[in-house]
Amino acid sequence: MKFLLCSLNSKYIHSSLAPYYLLSGIREFSRTNVEAFILEGTINEKFEEILSKILSFNADLIGFSVYIWNLRRVKELTLKIKEIKPETKIILGGPEVSYNAGTILKGNKNVDYILSGEGEWTLPILLDAINQNSEIPENKGICYKNQGEIILSEPYIGFSDPPTPYIPEYFENLKGRISYIETSRGCPFHCAFCLSGRCGGVRFFDLNKSLENILLLSKSGSKTIKFIDRTFNANKERAKKIVRFILENYGREIPDDVCFHFEIAGDILDDELISLFGSAPKGSIQLEIGLQSFNEQTLNSVNRKTNTQKLTKNIQKLIKPQNIHIHIDLIAGLPYEGYESFKESFNKAYILKPHMLQFGFLKILHGSDLEKESYGADYSKNPPYEVISTPWIKESELKLLHTAEKSLDILYNSGRFLNTANVLLNKLNITPYDFYFETGLLLEKVNTPMEACQVLLEYGISKGIDKAVIRDILVTDWLSKSPKLPLCLHIPDKNLKRLGILLDEDSSTQREKNVKRSIAILYTQERAVYFDHVNPDRITGRYKEREIPFFGANS
Numbered sequence: 397m398k399f400l401l402c403s404l405n406s407k408y409i410h411s412s413l414a415p416y417y418l419l420s421g422i423r424e425f426s427r428t429n430v431e432a433f434i435l436e437g438t439i440n441e442k443f444e445e446i447l448s449k450i451l452s453f454n455a456d457l458i459g460f461s462v463y464i465w466n467l468r469r470v471k472e473l474t475l476k477i478k479e480i481k482p483e484t485k486i487i488l489g490g491p492e493v494s495y496n497a498g499t500i501l502k503g504n505k506n507v508d509y510i511l512s513g514e515g516e517w518t519l520p521i522l523l524d525a526i527n528q529n530s531e532i533p534e535n536k537g538i539c540y541k542n543q544g545e546i547i548l549s550e551p552y553i554g555f556s557d558p559p560t561p562y563i564p565e566y567f568e569n570l571k572g573r574i575s576y577i578e579t580s581r582g583c584p585f586h587c588a589f590c591l592s593g594r595c596g597g598v599r600f601f602d603l604n605k606s607l608e609n610i611l612l613l614s615k616s617g618s619k620t621i622k623f624i625d626r627t628f629n630a631n632k633e634r635a636k637k638i639v640r641f642i643l644e645n646y647g648r649e650i651p652d653d654v655c656f657h658f659e660i661a662g663d664i665l666d667d668e669l670i671s672l673f674g675s676a677p678k679g680s681i682q683l684e685i686g687l688q689s690f691n692e693q694t695l696n697s698v699n700r701k702t703n704t705q706k707l708t709k710n711i712q713k714l715i716k717p718q719n720i721h722i723h724i725d726l727i728a729g730l731p732y733e734g735y736e737s738f739k740e741s742f743n744k745a746y747i748l749k750p751h752m753l754q755f756g757f758l759k760i761l762h763g764s765d766l767e768k769e770s771y772g773a774d775y776s777k778n779p780p781y782e783v784i785s786t787p788w789i790k791e792s793e794l795k796l797l798h799t800a801e802k803s804l805d806i807l808y809n810s811g812r813f814l815n816t817a818n819v820l821l822n823k824l825n826i827t828p829y830d831f832y833f834e835t836g837l838l839l840e841k842v843n844t845p846m847e848a849c850q851v852l853l854e855y856g857i858s859k860g861i862d863k864a865v866i867r868d869i870l871v872t873d874w875l876s877k878s879p880k881l882p883l884c885l886h887i888p889d890k891n892l893k894r895l896g897i898l899l900d901e902d903s904s905t906q907r908e909k910n911v912k913r914s915i916a917i918l919y920t921q922e923r924a925v926y927f928d929h930v931n932p933d934r935i936t937g938r939y940k941e942r943e944i945p946f947f948g949a950n951s
Contacts, residue, residue: 397428397429397430397431397456397457397523397526397527398431398432398433398453398454398455398456398457399422399430399431399432399433399455399456399457399458399459399523400432400433400434400435400450400453400455400457400458400459401415401418401419401432401433401434401435401459401461402415402434402435402436402437402450402458402459402460402461402473403415403434403435403436403437403460403461404437404438404439404446404460404461404466404469404470405436405437405438405439405466406438406439406465406466407438407440408438408440408573409573409574410573410574411436411566411569411570411573411574411575411576411618412436412461412576413561413576413578413624414461414489414490415434415436415461416434416561416562416563416565416566417515417516417558417559417561418459418461418489418515418516418519419432419434419563419565420516420558420559420560420561420563421515421516421517421519421520421558421559422519422520422523423559423563424520424559425516425517425520425521425559426520426523426524427520427524428523428524428527428528429527430520430523430524430527433453433455434565434569435449435450435453436569437449439465439466439469443469443472443473446469446473447473447476447477450473450477451477451480451481455484456483456484456485457484457485457486457487457523457526458477458484458485458486458487459486459487459488459489459519460473460474460486460487460488460489460490461489461490462488462489462490462491462492462493463490463491463492464492464759464761464779464780464781465779465780467492467779468778468779470488471504471506474486474504474506474507475506477506478505478506485508485509485526486506486507486508486509487508487509487510487511487519487522488500488507488509488510488511489510489511489512489515489519491591491761491763492762492779493510493512494510494511494512494513494551494762494763495512495551495591495594495761495762495763496762496763497510497512497539497548497549498539498546498548501539501540501541501546502546508540508541509522509538509539509540510538510539510540511537511538511539511552512537512538512539512548512549512550512551512552513537513550513551513552513553514537514551514552514553514554514558514581515537515552516554516558516559517536517552517554517558518536518537518538518552521533521536521538522536522538532547534549535549535550535552536549536552537549537550537551537552551594554581555599557601557602557605558601560605560609562609562612562613567616570616570617570618571617572616572617572618572619573618574618574620574621574622575613575616575618575620575621575622576621576622576623576624577606577609577610577613577621577622577623577624578601578623578624578625579600579601579603579606579609579623579625579638580598580599580600580601580625580626580630580631581598581599581601581625582597582598582599582626583598583626583627583630584597584598584627584630585627585661585699585700585701586699586765587688587698587699587700588697588698588699588764588765588766588769589698589727589730589758589759589760589761589764589765589766590626590761590764591761591763591764592626594763598627598630598631600631600634603634603637603638606638607638607641610638610641610642610650611645611649611650614645614649614650614651614654615649615651618654619653619654619655620654620655620657621654621655621656621657622656622657623656623657623658623659624659625658625659626659627659627660627661628658628659628660629658629660629661629664629665629669630661630664632664632666632669635660635669636668636669636672639669639672639673639676639681640672642656642676642680642681643672643675643676643677643680646676646677646680647677652677652680654680655679655680655681655682655721655934656680656681656682657681657682657683657684658681658682658683658684659683659684659685659686660683660684660685661685661686662685662686662687662707662710662711662714662724663702663703663704663706663707663710665710665714670710670713670714673714673720674713674714674716674717674719674720676719676720677719678718678719678720678934678935679719679720679721679933679934679935680719680720681719681720681721682720682721682722682723683714683720683721683722683723684723684724684725685707685711685722685723685724685725686724686725687707687724687725687726687741687745688700688702688725688726688727688730689726689727689730689733689737689738689741690704690740690741690744690745691730691732691733691737691740691741692704693732694730694731694732694733694737697730697731697732698730698731698765698766699765708744708748711724711748711750712748715748715749715750718935719935720935721751721752721934721935722750722751722752723750723751723752723753723754724745724748724750724752724753724754725754725756726738726741726742726745726753726754726755726756727756727757727758728755728756728757728758728783728789728794728797729757729758729773729782729783729786729789729794730758731766731771731786731788732788733788733789734788734789734793735789735790735793735796735797737788738789738797739827739829742755742800742828742829743827743828743829746828746829747828751811751935751936752809753804753808753809754809755797755800755801755804755805757782757783757794757797757798758773758775758782758783759775759780759781759782759783760773760775760781760783761781762781771786771787772786772787773785773786773787774786774791796833799833799836799837799840800829800832800833800836801836802836802839802840803832803833803835803836803839804832804836806839806842806845806848807832807835807848807852808832810845810877811877811936811937811938812845812848812873812874812876812877812878813848813849813852813870813873814873814936814938815869815872815873816852816856816866816869816870816873817831819866819869820852820855820856820859820861823859823861824859834855835851835852835855838851838854838855839851845878846882846884849870849874849882849884849885850882850884852866852870853866853867853870853884853885862920864919864920865920867885867887868918868919868920868921870885871885871916871918872916872918872925872941875914875916875925875927875939875941876927876938876939876940876941877937877938877939879912879913879914879927879929880914881914881916887917887919889917891917891924892915892916892917895915895917895924895926895944895947896913896915898944898946899913899915899926899944902946905926905942905944905945907928907930908930911928911929911930912928912929912930913926913927913928913929914926914927914929915944917947923943923944923947924943924944924947925941925942925943925944926942926944927939927940927941927942928940928942
């Protein structure tokens with residue numbers, strides 16, 4: 397029996413652990429002859445191309461790992477597969493179908509089986525039952541149709557470490573993409589908007605094996621290794637052991653260009669772990685911290701018990717050394733969070749100066765407490781199930797937040813206009829939210845960074861800032877990310893060529909061959925700067941601004 401495991405990622409740069417976990421489970425637990433293969437693709441591939449690849453395996457059964465981002469494409473593929481090869485059995489699994497298996501089976505005649513919960517143990521059981529034409533065991537997370545009747549099972553939760561996903565096929569297909577590691581499952585919190593707490597308490601995998609896997613991935617060619625533990629520091633002492641191991645081996649067993657990404661709870665950090673993070677080599681670690689909101693009533697209503705004062709202080713301590721990339725999250729649309737309240741949460745988060753401030757919108761996930769509690773929100777019934785309005789925030793107000801979100805991503809999160817945003821904020825004396833909303837209105841139809849640059853230039857002038865002043869600030873921002881100035885910033889000057897020659901002749905400022913160099917004269921500052929577009933800062937992604945030491949000589 398031939399079985400194809402298909403994973404459709406959101407982007408090529410992302411890899412997936414799920415199919416390799418499942419393939420490893422088949423090899424370890426299956427008792428019959430199952431020939432299994434893996435096909436990784438993306439939702440951005442042409443439909444006909446990915447369909448052709450799937451059909452080329454001529455599999456008897458095809459399984460899909462289903463998530464919010466690929467559900468639509470999976471439905472389209474299963475429909476076409478059944479049209480071409482109606483005898484093919486379709487198996488779905490993953491978080492997008494685990495908690496609404498009955499609805500999926502009832503509404504999709506092309507789906508034969510759904511694995512609810514952890515499939516490493518249950519998929520081999522299902523495949524063996526199909527292969528032997530025997531009865532499917534109950535209570536194993538296997539949902540299916542039997543002569544028109546839909547048979548459901550509760551999501552299956554394993555009680556031991558799953559088989560390793562790091563089999564030869566995983567490393568053959570990784571090819572330098574972002575890699576993922578899981579050292580625990582479950583979450584100590586039970587946030588009403590999330591599914592991680594549905595897996596019971598946290599269960600930690602064997603620590604020594606996890607450390608071995610860190611080294612394996614570090615040597616794989618992957619430059620970013622993401623821990624998918626929902627709360628990495630749920631066990632403080634264990635988290636410290638892992639971080640110490642990484643730091644002790646960094647630059648030796650672990651290449652010094654690898655970056656580790658952790659999702660942590662900021663308010664339960666202790667000073668020792670903060671100190672460990674603070675001692676990490678620059679760019680070796682990224683931290684994602686879920687703030688969600690500063691509204692205490694909102695946090696309590698979704699079971700997110702958070703000491704916001706301690707959280708704020710800990711984030712400030714983490715940001716201060718500027719050695720690790722700090723990413724913090726807010727969620728708009730949560731219970732008891734109105735428009736004004738969210739603006740306040742945004743302003744408090746922004747002044748912490750994280751390197752990325754994710755401006756998210758609540759999604760009512762299948763199986764989450766918010767879906768079951770039905771707290772009066774109107775939300776899309778199609779993925780990603782985003783909230784449209786709530787009893788506390790109107791649809792029109794959420795649209796206003798989307799306007800500010802676009803500007804935040806273009807100006808701040810991209811790292812492209814950081815200086816310009818800071819200068820404008822200081823000169824205009826308005827709140828961060830008001831600034832990003834105002835600029836968001838102007839950026840609504842903008843599609844490229846160059847267009848955004850023109851908008852910012854005109855915005856600054858409209859606010860009474862001298863054109864030459866705002867132009868010079870935009871110049872340094874732009875060249876810190878890209879080598880060629882937009883036309884709106886370019887001023888022809890014969891001195892630029894002369895400065896380039898002087899720089900190349902000076903032994904202290906010579907560059908490597910093929911390294912692009914940008915030079916600019918900042919007229920209002922009476923100085924000149926240059927940027928060598930190599931080795932960007934590992935935290936901000938910006939190229940270093942250097943002043944031309946001899947600018948003005950012989951002019």
